[in-house]
Amino acid sequence: MTAIAHRYEFVYLFDVTNGNPNGDPDAGNLPRLDPETNRGLVTDVALKRKIRNFVTLDKEGGPGYAIYMQEKAVLNNQHKRAYDALEIKPEDKKLPKDEARAREVTAWMCANFFDVRTFGAVMTTGVNAGQVRGPVQLGFATSIEPVLPLEISITRMAVTTEKEAEAQSGDNRTMGRKHILPYGLYRAHGFVSAKLAERTGFSGDDLQLLWRALINMFEHDRSAARGEMAARKLIVFEHQSAMGDAPAHVLFDTVRVARATDEDRPARSFADYRISVDAEALPRGVGVREYL
Amino acid sequence: MKVERVSYDVITPSAARGILEAIHWKPAIRWHIDRIHVLKPIRFESIRRNEVGGKLSPASVAKAMKAGSTAGLATFVDEDRQQRAATVLRGVRYLIEAHFELTDRAGPDNSVGKHLDIFNRRARKGQCFHAPCLGVREFPASFELLEEGVPLPEPAPGVEANKDLGWMLHDIDFSDGMTPRFFRARMQGGVIEVPPWQAGEVKA
Numbered sequence: 431m432t433a434i435a436h437r438y439e440f441v442y443l444f445d446v447t448n449g450n451p452n453g454d455p456d457a458g459n460l461p462r463l464d465p466e467t468n469r470g471l472v473t474d475v476a477l478k479r480k481i482r483n484f485v486t487l488d489k490e491g492g493p494g495y496a497i498y499m500q501e502k503a504v505l506n507n508q509h510k511r512a513y514d515a516l517e518i519k520p521e522d523k524k525l526p527k528d529e530a531r532a533r534e535v536t537a538w539m540c541a542n543f544f545d546v547r548t549f550g551a552v553m554t555t556g557v558n559a560g561q562v563r564g565p566v567q568l569g570f571a572t573s574i575e576p577v578l579p580l581e582i583s584i585t586r587m588a589v590t591t592e593k594e595a596e597a598q599s600g601d602n603r604t605m606g607r608k609h610i611l612p613y614g615l616y617r618a619h620g621f622v623s624a625k626l627a628e629r630t631g632f633s634g635d636d637l638q639l640l641w642r643a644l645i646n647m648f649e650h651d652r653s654a655a656r657g658e659m660a661a662r663k664l665i666v667f668e669h670q671s672a673m674g675d676a677p678a679h680v681l682f683d684t685v686r687v688a689r690a691t692d693e694d695r696p697a698r699s700f701a702d703y704r705i706s707v708d709a710e711a712l713p714r715g716v717g718v719r720e721y722l
Numbered sequence: 723m724k725v726e727r728v729s730y731d732v733i734t735p736s737a738a739r740g741i742l743e744a745i746h747w748k749p750a751i752r753w754h755i756d757r758i759h760v761l762k763p764i765r766f767e768s769i770r771r772n773e774v775g776g777k778l779s780p781a782s783v784a785k786a787m788k789a790g791s792t793a794g795l796a797t798f799v800d801e802d803r804q805q806r807a808a809t810v811l812r813g814v815r816y817l818i819e820a821h822f823e824l825t826d827r828a829g830p831d832n833s834v835g836k837h838l839d840i841f842n843r844r845a846r847k848g849q850c851f852h853a854p855c856l857g858v859r860e861f862p863a864s865f866e867l868l869e870e871g872v873p874l875p876e877p878a879p880g881v882e883a884n885k886d887l888g889w890m891l892h893d894i895d896f897s898d899g900m901t902p903r904f905f906r907a908r909m910q911g912g913v914i915e916v917p918p919w920q921a922g923e924v925k926a
Binding site: 456464473474475479491498499532535538539563565568569570619621625673676680 | 767768770773774777778783795797799805807848850851852859860
């Protein structure tokens with residue numbers, strides 16, 4: 431497993447129809463909003479959670495693809511995982527023992543856990559070697575246009591407790607609420623550092639798995655709250671060198687998302703947007719590829 | 723204010739150093755931040771997220787390594803959940819003035835000029851070791867090199883020119899058991915003069 435040798439940046443577009451992509455615990459689970467612009471937000475950690483869940487389903491905890499940060503919901507792999515024992519030799523014998531030990535621990539975690547290798551993890555050790563900085567970094571996803579959350583009231587033809595039933599004298603009904611966005615197209619930016627990948631052993635296969643996860647993760651994340659979510663575009667910039675050949679923001683600026691239909695009317699589907707990549711404006715040494 | 727994170731009003735010298743180190747750093751050099759120009763008004767917003775409370779203990783990893791199996795080594799997010807709010811800055815823009823000096827780990831083939839050239843070349847091309855961030859990694863930082871002779875960018879309207887920002891983290895002293903050291907940050911004309919690391923006004 432050789433680490434990747436190029437720096438990457440990616441633009442990831444996904445949309446939601448009649449659903450809540452990411453609830454805000456501060457606002458009673460309303461979809462997250464940027465209060466100043468009314469644009470929707472999806473946090474980086476929400477996307478990472480879905481990537482982890484996809485990898486769990488895809489690899490079923492195969493050797494090297496265990497997931498450290500787990501949700502119970504995806505713990506259907508109770509079988510003992512096949513596992514290849516690693517013989518790790520500390521690279522430098524001259525280091526003090528505890529640091530070498532910490533490195534060994536870190537290396538073992540990276541080799542066995544996809545999410546540690548990809549996103550990093552914090553391990554408490556006396557020396558400061560127990561922190562893994564992962565090569566993959568995601569920013570917050572922001573909706574292209576302001577979104578308007580709707581509050582939908584729903585009824586349930588049942589109650590939870592006897593007491594409630596008595597209070598309603600047998601008319602067993604309760605009301606609930608759902609928050610949805612009629613439509614929202616979100617854009618997230620991501621970064622993959624080849625130099626940090628060297629340290630964690632994040633390989634080309636891992637990168638392909640990451641792209642696959644981004645493309646397919648909503649297909650395995652259906653729920654009553656989410657509505658219809660779909661990955662719409664994954665545009666990847668590959669630099670020739672490990673350090674990169676252009677500023678990330680310059681690359682991101684080449685991807686434009688514009689309205690294809692009348693801007694005064696609210697967008698309700700992906701067809702209302704037009705995505706263009708200005709390949710002319712790409713700096714030398716940077717390739718662009720649309721994976722989706 | 724660590725449990726519910728609250729950002730400082732401006733970038734700390736420590737964070738600014740981290741951004742420079744993301745672009746270029748070697749053990750032979752040590753960056754020193756001289757000045758921080760604040761180019762956008764200071765504005766906050768609050769974000770609450772689900773986070774994990776615990777950290778991974780090396781002992782449990784050691785046990786799994788011995789057993790040769792990853793079974794049972796996991797954190798269940800829903801059992802170890804904390805909802806933490808972060809009060810973060812938004813719409814920031816800074817100009818960082820810095821220099822570096824050679825450390826005692828510099829060999830004979832290390833010169834200030836060499837490292838400065840590397841840094842300038844990388845910053846000019848947008849190259850970096852890893853994407854620099856604004857405090858935490860979910861907020862990536864865009865950077866540009868301000869070339870010599872180019873006038874300084876004008877601060878955006880609405881920037882408070884003079885403000886006492888109180889005691890602020892200067893940097894962590896790694897040679898002295900990770901003790902944080904603080905300085906009295908004052909913004910004058912939109913610029914914060916950062917005292918040198920050895921100065922008497924920087925207190926642990």
